Amino acid sequence: MSAAQPPQPVTEAENRRRWQAVGVGLVAAFMTLLDVSIVNVAVPSIDKALRASPSDLQWVLSGYALTFGLALVPAGRFGDARGRRNAFVLGIALFTVTSALAGLATSPTWLVLARLLQGAAAGIVNPQVIGLIQQLFRGPERARPFGLLGATIGISTAVGPLLGGLLIAIGGEEHGWRWVFFVNVPVGVLAVILGWRLLPGRPAGQPGWRQLDPVGVLLLGVGVVLLLLPLVQEQQWKSPWKWALIPAGLAVLVVFGLWERRYARHHDPLFDLRLFGVGSYTLGSILALVYFGGFTAIFFIFTLFLQMGLGYSALVAGLAITPFALGSAAAAVLGGRIVNRFGRPLVAIGLLTVVVGLVATVIALRLAPDAPAPWVAAGPLLIAGIGSGLVIAPNQTITLSEVPVEQAGSGAGMLQTGQRIGAAAGIAAVGSLFFSSLADTRDWTTSFERSLMLAAGIIVLALGCALIDIFRTRARGFANSEAPRRGN
Template identity: 80%
Template sequence: MSAARTPRPADATASPDDRRRWQALGVGLVAAFMTLLDVSIVNVAVPSMDRALGASPSDLQWVLSGYALTFGLVLVPAGRFGDARGRRTAFVFGIALFTLASALAGLAASPAWLVAARLLQGAAAGLVNPQVTGLIQELFRGPERGRPFGLLGATIGISTAVGPLLGGLLIAIGGEEHGWRWVFFVNVPVGIVAVVLGWRLLPGRRAGPADHRRLDPVGVLLLGLGVLLVLLPLVQQQQWQGRAKWLLVPTGLLALAGFGAWERWYARRRDPLFDLRLFRFRSYALGSLIALVYFGGFTAIFFVFTLYLQNGLGYSALVAGVAITPFALGSAAASALGGRIVNRFGRPLVAVGLLTVVVGLVAVVGALALAPAGAVVPWLTAAPLLVAGLGSGLVIAPNQTLTLSQVPVPQAGSGAGMLQTGQRIGSAAGIAAVGSVFFSSLAGSDGDYGVAFRHSLLLAAAVIALALVAALVDVALGHRR
């Protein structure tokens, strides 16, 4: 508990308690990296899984999207559990479950086995991630949260962008036939170390009335049903044919409206699963909207870029991963800087970052459109992707810092869980929309992957431009006040 009682910034004369909280943060960042990496690292392993297990297209889609689905379902209840019962317990259990699920996925002998392991893996990741954000809220105060949130933002950006590269490396080392198994096995030793260090370093449960708060099972059910109905047709868009699936989206929105009504009623009697009054804070409401929309464009970029490079141009998984690396490097560098200066510049910094991402993506489209025949695409896109990555680093970490700045510590886990749920929904919706444009353009251009990629990338840039509008609204409202 000593780590939670010393909210002084780290410096050259940091006390043992102060060093301990940074060590605890380090464990949390490693866990966040590992769980978020598994969102994208599996993409390049799909062909190997197909050959090894004889999986159908539906099976492979569930391997990719099932993780995101259960991840999104668990976030808010997991954050609430950490708020009420202690983050260390939830974190350690989640990492242990994630490690077990990773081992099971690596040992999979059939497509059904692999899908089940991925669903379990996603649920475990959803249990872990709100605890990391809640830990930052608990161990740090006010402006000093900028640096740890900057490190978390760098972790999010790097893990999302570098996944294909690490996946390609592991497949190259392990071989085309079984290299995909190492994509999962690599989590096992890291997870074991994280369990041990997490139990030693993370603060334990606080004593007091908060320990006895109920977990609002009706709220959990309504939220889970709403998120499931909204996400399911999005993550299964390519495999679930017909338009009937889209009827689930308005049904899910009705369930989410019912969740909101229940939470308002429940809050008058007990602590709710999620306190809707957090949306009265402009920083939380607009920050959550920016995150939802930005992730709708941000994560879709790597999905269509990987398809373009591997399926369209015939590059290997390793080269496709290397091509995305400039974005990851730019994001890492700018995230560290953004975390340090966000308290000085506020939401305008996020707006600048969003504008830079849009400029970088449009530059990618321009470079490809003007490229001569036979040009090496990874070289052409390196500089504009670096620019887009620099912009992304000024978006994710600063926006998370500002969004959660007014959230009370007892609600840090559920507040972060709702923020990340929006990111998961945005990611699924973005991949569905941008992927739809990609495949329709591919069909309409006689299989021209270059045209399909440029059209889909422009849509991703337009989505991110909508997030820029939301950021500018927040800046304007701030100036008016």
């Protein structure tokens, strides 16, 4: 497996065009990731308008994440093999159409089906954006676009409730939720046009459909579904037998690994397992999986706490998360610029800062129990957001730094699949503690504080992954420096 190539000189016109292409990709990534969280604040309105059952509402929220995670690796491989422009335009076109269908829904079933297709479309788009950065930039110059992508991820996740609250306030309680979906349509149409014009075309000598590894796609899809289903349906499926799907999913993924190893002897596999032999990729992927387990759950429980527990509006709940979004955006841009200088220690500092911010949030709420919670939490959440900005973009840059360009899409797809699984597991675990604590104490603040501390604990585990990589890198550097001395 070849290492990343050194950066090659580009003309001013080429540089302008590649940044325009990345800009289109970032807009698309923002739009698709926004829909992970923007719908949360629309749930009460959807409930009233469509008379949806709790199970329907759960599928509206979690079905998107399920099919999103399912599509990532196959879509990444498709982009590597058949051209990222083709995959990107297909994904954005499908996302635009399904967003319109979701906004036009007249029944819960209609909305759930539209959300499932919308999630699959988002899963097609996102690996192409990371693969595009890998393709157009080389070596240290990738840090800046990855920094912008990290800012996009942080902002889209955190600002979703705010934008959703604004749209509902403008559109009204009855129809405002529809604009949560309709807002994607004009942006999507523009992204399709610009994506076709600006993204690089498909490579010469495309592989046939058989070489796209349909068996691998099926095995990975079944494994991911079995893992995600009990997590995203944790609150609705009461039977403990649901957890049997997780070992079944792991078993299918083992079979997937065996198949990929065999398939790779004669063809390009869906995912090259040799990437897991690259320490930076493996540890970075595990770190991302664990971090998203704590990171994504924060917004889930905070929105519930403010809206259902304290009676704030969707707009206020969204505004309360804005400090996190602003801190994350600013720090992600900075982190992308300095990650090549500091490496994984920068990620560790970011993780520690997130933990400090979350613990400070709990302390602030306890010290000022009668003050407005959004104001009390603003400062600590700003600190946590700054830390998050130093985690996502720098970790992504380091994790993908040694991935060959021809595997950029599938490598990014597997990284993002881990993030989706981590997010689903984190929301299931933190949400379960939140609701069980609420049932025991009948106190929203106590339940929120307990579940927020669990989220902080999950992020401490991610910090452990970062420290392992730091020690591994330093030990390898020490061994390399000692080798010439032993040779003398």
